[in-house]
Amino acid sequence: MFQTYKYPEFAYRPSAEQAEGRTQRHPVVIIGAGPVGLTAALDLASRGLSCVVLDDNNTVSIGSRAVCYAKRPLEIWDRLGLADRFIDKGISWKLGKVFFGDRQVYQFDLLPEDGHKCPAFINLQQYYLEEWMVETIAANPRIDLRWKHKLISLRQEEDHAILTVETPDGIFTTEADWVIACDGANSDTRKMVGAEFTGQFFQDRFLIADIVMKADFPTERWFWFDPPFHRNQSALLHKQADDVWRLDFQLGWDSDPDEEKKPEKVIPRVKAMLGDDVEFELEWASVYQFACRRIGQFRHGRVLFAGDAAHQVSPFGARGANTGVQDIDNLTWKLALVIEGKAPIDLIDSYHEERAFAADDNLLNSTRSTDFITPKSAASRRFRDAVLDLAEVTYFAKPLVNSGRLSAPTPYTQSALNTPDSETWEGRMTPGTVCSDAPVTVNGTPDWLLRQLGAGFTLLSFGPAKAVDWNGVTAQPLVVGQDLTDAEGLVAARFDGRPGSCYLIRPDQHVAARWRSFDPASVRAAIARACSAKGTY
Amino acid sequence: MSLNLCPNIADPDGFYEFIVESQRAMSDEQANRMNARLILILANHVGDLATLRQAIELAATTGAHRAG
Numbered sequence: 168m169f170q171t172y173k174y175p176e177f178a179y180r181p182s183a184e185q186a187e188g189r190t191q192r193h194p195v196v197i198i199g200a201g202p203v204g205l206t207a208a209l210d211l212a213s214r215g216l217s218c219v220v221l222d223d224n225n226t227v228s229i230g231s232r233a234v235c236y237a238k239r240p241l242e243i244w245d246r247l248g249l250a251d252r253f254i255d256k257g258i259s260w261k262l263g264k265v266f267f268g269d270r271q272v273y274q275f276d277l278l279p280e281d282g283h284k285c286p287a288f289i290n291l292q293q294y295y296l297e298e299w300m301v302e303t304i305a306a307n308p309r310i311d312l313r314w315k316h317k318l319i320s321l322r323q324e325e326d327h328a329i330l331t332v333e334t335p336d337g338i339f340t341t342e343a344d345w346v347i348a349c350d351g352a353n354s355d356t357r358k359m360v361g362a363e364f365t366g367q368f369f370q371d372r373f374l375i376a377d378i379v380m381k382a383d384f385p386t387e388r389w390f391w392f393d394p395p396f397h398r399n400q401s402a403l404l405h406k407q408a409d410d411v412w413r414l415d416f417q418l419g420w421d422s423d424p425d426e427e428k429k430p431e432k433v434i435p436r437v438k439a440m441l442g443d444d445v446e447f448e449l450e451w452a453s454v455y456q457f458a459c460r461r462i463g464q465f466r467h468g469r470v471l472f473a474g475d476a477a478h479q480v481s482p483f484g485a486r487g488a489n490t491g492v493q494d495i496d497n498l499t500w501k502l503a504l505v506i507e508g509k510a511p512i513d514l515i516d517s518y519h520e521e522r523a524f525a526a527d528d529n530l531l532n533s534t535r536s537t538d539f540i541t542p543k544s545a546a547s548r549r550f551r552d553a554v555l556d557l558a559e560v561t562y563f564a565k566p567l568v569n570s571g572r573l574s575a576p577t578p579y580t581q582s583a584l585n586t587p588d589s590e591t592w593e594g595r596m597t598p599g600t601v602c603s604d605a606p607v608t609v610n611g612t613p614d615w616l617l618r619q620l621g622a623g624f625t626l627l628s629f630g631p632a633k634a635v636d637w638n639g640v641t642a643q644p645l646v647v648g649q650d651l652t653d654a655e656g657l658v659a660a661r662f663d664g665r666p667g668s669c670y671l672i673r674p675d676q677h678v679a680a681r682w683r684s685f686d687p688a689s690v691r692a693a694i695a696r697a698c699s700a701k702g703t704y
Numbered sequence: 705m706s707l708n709l710c711p712n713i714a715d716p717d718g719f720y721e722f723i724v725e726s727q728r729a730m731s732d733e734q735a736n737r738m739n740a741r742l743i744l745i746l747a748n749h750v751g752d753l754a755t756l757r758q759a760i761e762l763a764a765t766t767g768a769h770r771a772g
């Protein structure tokens with residue numbers, strides 16, 4: 168098959184601890200160098216922690232997997248200095264079209280709200296994402312990324328885990344105060360701790376074919392229900408970088424996956440979709456099936472699960488990597504505070520509380536999309552078709568069309584880390600919500616609000632405010648009108664920032680608390696609460 | 705709003721005739737499809753989710769004693 172991308176081969180390097188036969192204790196060991204594990208390493212390093220990453224392979228994600236990355240993960244990667252490269256190479260799209268049979272029944276514009284640094288969505292092959300993260304990691308002395316290191320067993324003591332690792336040089340043992348398991352949907356680590364992983368398994372198969380095509384199809388997402396070229400099934404066309412297009416064909420449960428991915432079987436399907444005269448090269452074909460499930464507990468003693476190892480969703484709505492990266496955003500600051508001894512270990516349990524809540528929200532969304540796209544009964548199919556028929560001729564049915572809902576961050580509305588509002592507020596920035604970005608100017612230069620938020624807690628204030636400390640955890644003031652200028656008035660508008668208002672923002676850019684005036688004692692209590700401290704402060 | 709289960713149609717026989725008549729020429733499958741569209745149209749007209757839930761539950765549970 169044709170190749171637009173050359174897979175890097177990363178060198179295996181024997182570690183000193185294995186060579187010298189000594190057992191070393193690491194503060195954090197990450198299992199798996201997929202998008203989630205790599206993001207975890209960079210985020211920990213940005214918070215001053217050293218870590219070791221073990222991966223059983225020596226290259227990036229093989230073949231075609233994730234394509235779409237949403238605004239929030241891009242913002243997280245921006246904090247880590249990666250987003251500009253992703254956005255530059257990625258394809259921005261905003262128009263989606265939905266066809267039913269041979270008719271277009273619905274069209275949507277993502278209409279990203281203006282005044283955010285990161286776009287609503289970009290399309291980029293997963294291997295680029297991983298390759299560039301690996302590159303960035305190579306230049307970071309805090310991260311020890313080890314290829315060809317397979318975790319083969321794990322056992323736990325009260326305050327650490329003991330890991331047995333296999334490399335080309337044999338087997339050795341290492342120890343970690345904390346383990347972050349990012350070893351994917353088939354996580355070995357999950358089995359090693361005996362965690363349950365339950366949910367719904369879908370009896371359906373999908374063919375993905377990546378093709379290289381110069382034809383000037385518009386940069387839009389096209390989704391077909393029951394198209395003439397692929398009766399009774401769904402199909403998808405989406406553009407990626409390098410003139411690579413992702414095609415997705417629902418095959419049904421009875422199809423033979425080995426047969427279906429053969430080029431002689433795939434090429435006629437592609438021609439039927441695009442027309443006989445369109446020139447293309449096949450780059451990748453595979454058949455996948457999926458499940459929607461999650462781990463019971465994200466924390467098992469000293470082992471913390473993130474990404475696909477913790478939850479698996481259907482690809483509709485592009486949620487897998489997007490939500491996995493947000494797991495890491497939630498986890499690393501908590502881990503850093505606990506390791507530094509500034510917050511009680513209970514703070515780690517809030518990782519499960521908040522991210523299991525988010526995972527359930529994602530699973531719900533993705534299960535709903537799946538039920539719409541692949542109805543499980545004749546009655547359900549009838550409702551689906553009724554929605555599509557009506558969407559063509561009425562407005563009311565358009566919002567019922569579900570060809571995959573955009574991945575958006577789940578606000579931690581129920582989190583025990585939030586300090587509930589005691590005053591009235593307008594707008595969306597309720598405690599537990601991720602901060603909205605907005606254009607600002609800093610020293611006369613245009614910039615973005617999220618980039619001004621510090622690595623620790625921030626007090627975003629629309630009036631005078633001073634740094635507040637609780638137990639060595641400091642919230643640094645960021646005063647609108649002093650440290651930055653609200654260039655277009657969007658900071659005040661999005662945060663309902665009447666004069667004097669003050670927000671306590673967590674290190675992961677989520678709102679922890681807010682008040683109509685700055686009161687150091689309230690801020691201190693809210694920091695304590697956001698760090699899971701018990702008692703009153 | 706709660707589900708109105710009191711008689712609310714001015715001409716019951718006329719309405720009944722109209723809906724049966726509208727499907728006279730249809731196959732069962734065509735009628736089933738039309739019913740699905742009709743449910744969606746009427747559901748949107750009602751709008752209120754609590755009312756719709758009540759209606760769905762009532763429809764799902766009545767006639768449950770009958771075979772098939």
Ligand SMILES: Cc1cc2nc3c(=O)[nH]c(=O)nc-3n(C[C@H](O)[C@H](O)[C@H](O)COP(=O)(O)OP(=O)(O)OC[C@H]3O[C@@H](n4cnc5c(N)ncnc54)[C@H](O)[C@@H]3O)c2cc1C
Pocket residue numbers: 198199200201202203204221222223224228231232233234235236293316317318319349350351352354355356375455473474475476482485486487488489490491
């Ligand atoms: C067809 C398809 C389309 C998708 N589209 C999207 C999309 O558009 N957007 C999106 O966000 N997501 C999408 N996803 C999901 C996305 O690919 C995954 O969610 C993502 O790769 C998960 O990242 P991860 O780091 O958790 O796990 P993985 O990427 O699976 O990485 C796990 C890593 O752990 C390593 N490993 C495993 N076992 C061991 C061991 N014992 N020891 C050491 N290392 C080990 C593996 O080698 C691997 O490198 C899609 C998936 C598919 C299949």
